[in-house]
Amino acid sequence: MSEEILVNVTPRETRVAVVENGMLQELHIERGWARGVVGNVYKGKVQRVMPGMQAAFVEIGLERAAFLHAADIVRPSAPALTGEEDPNAPPPPTRPISELLRDGQEIIVQVVKDPIGGKGARLTTLTSIPSRYLVLLPHTRVIGVSARIEDEAERARLKGIVGGLTAAGDTHGYIVRTNAEGQPEEALADDVAYLARVWSLIGERSASARVGECIYEDLTLPLRAVRDLIRRDVDKVKVDSRETFERLRTFASQFMSAAGAAGTTELAQKIGHYAGERPIFDLYGVEDEIQRALDKQVPLKSGGYLVIDQTEAMTTVDINTGSFLGQRNLEETVYRTNLEAAQSVARQLRLRNLGGIIIIDFIDMNDAEHKRQVLRTLEKALAKDHAKTTVYDFSPLGLVEMTRKRTTESLQRQLTEACHECNGRGTLKTPETVTYEIFREIVRQVRQFDADRLMVMASPKVVARITEEESTAVAELEEFLGKSIRFQADDQYAQEQFDVVLL
Structure with missing residues (x-):
């Protein structure tokens, strides 16, 4: 299977496409004004505790307050996990939210779900920090291995390596990621050291940060692509920005430094700069696939x-x-x-x-x-x-x-956004339906206000139907009301829009 990662960079938008055997499989988009916040760690302030929902709303500096459920809060009295617990044992009961938080309390939280639609971000205090091969779990002692690594011998090897690296007084837990399959101990040791530095920095910033301040931000989209998407079956990473290409090469070298020169060279060789005149997404047919993905x-x-x-x-x-x-x-x-x-x-x-x-x-x-x-x-x-x-x-x-x-x-x-014509319904009222709405509105206006003449302004399609197919009905309406009615088409009116003006 041939797999390539394409990185398209423009001043305000970055897109990463995963192409397998010439077909677009994934598309990731990051815009400068609307970067996702999943993975970011904030210093928040509890706005309101809601015992009935076992949850709280927390202010973290975003447009809407974020949501934190009691099940996603670290319980100080809970025993540390050792990784030897019975997987079939029932989970410990969640303590009432009123015992865990209070209004106005400052708290360190991590975003696990971006704001979607009208909902605020979803939070947790069970912080997790990812690196290339590991995920740091600061509040547990568990060592887990990704279920995507199916070979039992390899799972045992990786778990043994990480257990050995964390035995010397390390109070954190780790999850071994799929990318770690087949990696030497040196690569995992490098990740453990990197995650220790990140967690130490988070601790330092937490002490001095103000409410609503981001104290840890996940990597930008191109760097996350190198960290998360590059696997052994990825043949090439092509970047159409020289600056981003250099940054990715540097980042890859630093991340792979403990794996030895061979590992560094292998990964660096996969990252290439695309300097062609034709846009890289056009070359691979990605733009057309994006358009089809909206159908x-x-x-x-x-x-x-x-x-x-x-x-x-x-x-x-x-x-x-x-x-x-x-x-x-x-x-x-x-x-x-x-x-x-x-x-x-x-x-x-x-x-x-x-x-x-x-x-x-x-x-x-x-x-x-x-x-x-x-x-x-x-x-x-x-x-x-x-x-x-x-x-x-x-x-x-x-x-x-x-x-x-x-x-x-x-x-x-x-x-995309909701259609302004139909307000997101996906359908429009027919000209016939709008015609009869206009007739009802004319009667309503005449009974409320005194006027000799009326003028109706509507879309050309609706006016054409009224003056042609409904001309007899208009004459009957004028005779019934004793008023003169004039119709005027206006291109600025959408099919469902109209105004009845008294003259």
């Missing part, structure tokens, strides 16, 4: 298609056979379409960054084995996703329910 309908190679609807509550995906006729019978046609759709759905969720509850309406299948194969194909395709996903079996209605962890806005909500 509701996604074509399949077989002739079928997906219809993706994103709402506030959930995302629904409907699969249709379209023009695909198949070669054998209906069941086989449906099965082949669903198999292709399962792979496409996984890619679209990742590309569009769709999260929360997702309902997939596969075409009805009668064969139980076909259902199992479609579900297995979906789970296998989702295994490449960096976001955590959970897939459930077919429901009695033939639907597949799943969840995908959401930490930032979807691609659609990052790049």
Whole structure:
């Protein structure tokens, strides 16, 4: 499999695209005026404790107060984790929020979810700081290994290395990231030292910071791409900015210094500067893919298609056979379409960054084995996703329910806004509907105010319908009211807009 990472830098926007076998799989966007705040650590102040919700609103300097639940608060009296606890044991009960926080209290918090829609950011006091191979957990003693590292011997090796590095008086816990697979002890030791420096700096800044001040900020998007996205199967990182390219090379060298010169050279060689005249996203067809990712309908190679609807509550995906006729019978046609759709759905969720509850309406299948194969194909395709996903079996209605962890806005909500014509409904009232609204408003105005004549201003399409198809109705209305009514078309009016003016 060929995988490349493309970095496009402009003065106010940076975009990172992950391309596998020539197809766009992920897109990350960071704009100078609207950088995400996930991972940032702030000095906050409790605005209001709400016992009924077991939560509190905390001021951290953002536009809206952030939300902190009792379950996300470090409990000073809780025993430290050792990593040997029974995984099947029930979690300790959450103490009442009123025992953990009080109004006006200053507190150090970390953002775990960006503000989305009308909701404020989601917070935790269970701080975690990521590096290339590890995640520091300052408030626990647990050492965990990413579930994506499946080889038991490798899991034991990594856990033993980190346990040995932290044995000498270290009171922190760590999670070993997927990128650590196959890495030598020196690389992990370098990360432990780096995380110790970061945590020490956070402690120093916490003491002197003012409320609402950011005391730790996650890396910029290009640096996060090097830290999180570069794996052994990534062939190339291409950057179209000379300055950003130099910064990434320096950052990669510093991060890999403990892995030896070979590791440093290998990673540095993957990062290249793109100096071509044609925009890098155009060269790889990424711009076209971004435009298609904003469409509701996604074509399949077989002739079928997906219809993706994103709402506030959930995302629904409907699969249709379209023009695909198949070669054998209906069941086989449906099965082949669903198999292709399962792979496409996984890619679209990742590309569009769709999260929360997702309902997939596969075409009805009668064969139980076909259902199992479609579900297995979906789970296998989702295994490449960096976001955590959970897939459930077919429901009695033939639907597949799943969840995908959401930490930032979807691609659609990052790049688009609600239509000003329809206020986000996705539909417009027909000219006929607006015509009868105008007639009702004319009657309403005449009964309230005295006037000899009326003038109606509306969109050309609506006025054309009134003066042509509804001319008889207008004459009857004028006779009924005893008033003269004039209609004037104005290009500035949207289809649903109109004004009734008394003269």
